[in-house]
Amino acid sequence: MAQIHLEVVTPNGAVVSEDVDIVTAPGVGGEFGVLANHAPFLSTIRTGTLSFKKDRLTKYLMVTGGFTEVSNNKVTFLVESAEYGQDIDVERALRSKERAEKRLLQAQQAAEKINRVRAESALQRAIARIHTAELSRF
Amino acid sequence: MPGLKDVKEKIKGVKKTAQITKAMNMVASAKLRGAQEKMERFRPYAGKFAEAMRDLSSGMEGSDLPLMEVREVKKVEIVVVTSDRGLCGSFNANIIKTAERLRKQYEAEGKIVSFVTVGKKGTQAFKRSGKLRVQFNDIMGSFQMFNARAISQNITAAFLDGESDQVDIVYGRFHSVAIQKPEREELLPIKPMIADEEDAPVRAAMSGSYTYEPDPEEIMEVLLPLFLNVQIYHAMLEVGASEHAARMTAMDNATNACKDMITQLTRLYNKARQAAVTSELMDIVGGAEALRG
Numbered sequence: 001m002a003q004i005h006l007e008v009v010t011p012n013g014a015v016v017s018e019d020v021d022i023v024t025a026p027g028v029g030g031e032f033g034v035l036a037n038h039a040p041f042l043s044t045i046r047t048g049t050l051s052f053k054k055d056r057l058t059k060y061l062m063v064t065g066g067f068t069e070v071s072n073n074k075v076t077f078l079v080e081s082a083e084y085g086q087d088i089d090v091e092r093a094l095r096s097k098e099r100a101e102k103r104l105l106q107a108q109q110a111a112e113k114i115n116r117v118r119a120e121s122a123l124q125r126a127i128a129r130i131h132t133a134e135l136s137r138f
Numbered sequence: 139m140p141g142l143k144d145v146k147e148k149i150k151g152v153k154k155t156a157q158i159t160k161a162m163n164m165v166a167s168a169k170l171r172g173a174q175e176k177m178e179r180f181r182p183y184a185g186k187f188a189e190a191m192r193d194l195s196s197g198m199e200g201s202d203l204p205l206m207e208v209r210e211v212k213k214v215e216i217v218v219v220t221s222d223r224g225l226c227g228s229f230n231a232n233i234i235k236t237a238e239r240l241r242k243q244y245e246a247e248g249k250i251v252s253f254v255t256v257g258k259k260g261t262q263a264f265k266r267s268g269k270l271r272v273q274f275n276d277i278m279g280s281f282q283m284f285n286a287r288a289i290s291q292n293i294t295a296a297f298l299d300g301e302s303d304q305v306d307i308v309y310g311r312f313h314s315v316a317i318q319k320p321e322r323e324e325l326l327p328i329k330p331m332i333a334d335e336e337d338a339p340v341r342a343a344m345s346g347s348y349t350y351e352p353d354p355e356e357i358m359e360v361l362l363p364l365f366l367n368v369q370i371y372h373a374m375l376e377v378g379a380s381e382h383a384a385r386m387t388a389m390d391n392a393t394n395a396c397k398d399m400i401t402q403l404t405r406l407y408n409k410a411r412q413a414a415v416t417s418e419l420m421d422i423v424g425g426a427e428a429l430r431g
Contacts, residue, residue: 042193042357078186118291
């Protein structure tokens with residue numbers, strides 16, 4: 001099967017750099033898949049789960065917001081952070097989810113915009129972590 | 139002439155100081171290596187980001203994105219990035235001086251200036267000026283992207299609320315282990331990046347063939363705040379590396395100064411000891427002479 005080169009780059013360096021069969025990513029307009037020889041494409045990414053398949057093995061990554069560029073049979077993700085599902089500390093994610101929910105409630109009552117946005121994105125990250133960790137358990 | 143014992147104590151003290159400065163030099167050089175590696179890891183991300191920004195922002199002049207809005211400048215905010223700790227020569231002082239000069243220049247133009255400080259040294263310098271809006275302390279030791287994000291969210295909120303019409307950043311750029319210089323850059327409003335004349339048509343042709351999802355303008359709306367994070371993170375990385383480099387040099391100088399002092403003091407000690415020996419000999423000789431006489 002024709003392959004496409006996948007790169008996931010974060011401010012702390014490249015997390016993935018390998019040839020894969022298919023990439024599925026959480027685009028702003030919904031999930032999308034990228035196969036080999038995809039047309040040039042640029043999209044923003046929201047916090048969620050990125051998965052890629054290689055040799056019948058699917059791996060899952062939790063990614064936070066950023067964007068992706070597809071060109072010349074290469075797909076590059078520029079995200080603020082990326083973690084492999086198996087490296088995620090689920091306990092911690094669950095705790096931060098609870099914390100974020102509490103903070104969100106407080107911020108909503110006090111009508112603090114900055115804190116609400118912050119709590120929302122923290123909650124999104126926690127949920128994405130839990131989801132990604134669950135997917136990569138099998 | 140000082141007493142023998144005093145000089146001996148002094149030498150001991152200076153030796154201990156030299157030991158400390160030597161250790162600090164070595165710690166700084168190890169940390170510098172870490173900071174440089176961190177910068178190296180960040181480079182691909184920053185490079186790719188700038189590339190995408192160039193592709194997207196050409197042809198976006200005069201767009202009504204709030205972060206690119208150019209207003210008449212009445213209020214300027216200066217973000218000063220320094221280190222948390224001292225003992226690194228004139229590194230922080232130079233940054234603070236540059237920021238101070240900038241403030242005077244803006245105030246001469248009749249603009250109102252406010253400060254945001256990142257790093258304790260800058261906070262200490264501007265605390266009493268009454269112009270400090272927010273301070274971010276104790277993060278320069280080990281910071282991550284989310285620290286930069288917190289700062290940029292704060293600055294952005296102020297800019298969007300009209301509390302500032304322009305935001306500058308002043309930080310210490312790392313040129314080499316020996317040279318670090320204060321640098322000023324404009325953060326907000328974000329200016330569209332103009333691609334090089336030569337490859338502009340190539341880029342235009344390339345970007346024309348791209349499929350955008352959602353449309354370029356909306357992508358920019360997401361990218362601009364991220365771009366601000368990248369710029370602030372970059373400034374923090376530069377200051378992190380510069381701080382350790384400056385401390386290395388300062389501590390090396392201090393160690394050398396200690397060595398010089400030890401040489402001088404040892405000379406003084408030897409002289410004093412010699413004087414004591416001579417006077418004792420004189421006594422003995424004098425006593426022997428008296429006995430013989």
